[in-house]
Amino acid sequence: MPDEIDIDKLIDTALNETDRKFRSQIASLTTLKMAEVEELINESAITKEDFAKVVGEVKDATKSNEEKAAAIQSISKGVDLLVGIAAKLL
Numbered sequence: 001m002p003d004e005i006d007i008d009k010l011i012d013t014a015l016n017e018t019d020r021k022f023r024s025q026i027a028s029l030t031t032l033k034m035a036e037v038e039e040l041i042n043e044s045a046i047t048k049e050d051f052a053k054v055v056g057e058v059k060d061a062t063k064s065n066e067e068k069a070a071a072i073q074s075i076s077k078g079v080d081l082l083v084g085i086a087a088k089l090l
Contacts, residue, residue, distance in 0.1 A: 022048050026055060032088070040084045046077035054078045 023034040032040070041051060057063070057071045057078075072078040 019048075022052075026051065030055065032085075036088060040081060040088070044077050044080040044084050046081045050075050050077060051081060054081050 020034075023037045026032065026037045027034045030037075037051075040046075041048065046054070053075050054072055057068050057075070060068065063071070072082065
């Protein structure tokens with residue numbers, strides 16, 4: 001009989017790899033290091049999806065700063081994330 005598959009281990013491995021790839025992608029879009037991205041996510045308690053939305057808004061060259069600010073305010077924990085980023089830059 002073939003070896004049994006440890007589904008819990010597979011799930012953990014997949015989650016860890018997904019998180020690593022997400023941090024890597026965000027780091028490549030910004031000047032932040034992967035560890036800094038992880039720290040910002042933890043400190044601001046923002047979801048990865050909302051983090052990506054904030055970065056997308058910041059990088060959107062078609063919007064004015066006021067439009068970007070309004071969009072980021074509507075993203076859960078978006079302002080908290082920007083405060084964390086500003087703290088890293090200052």
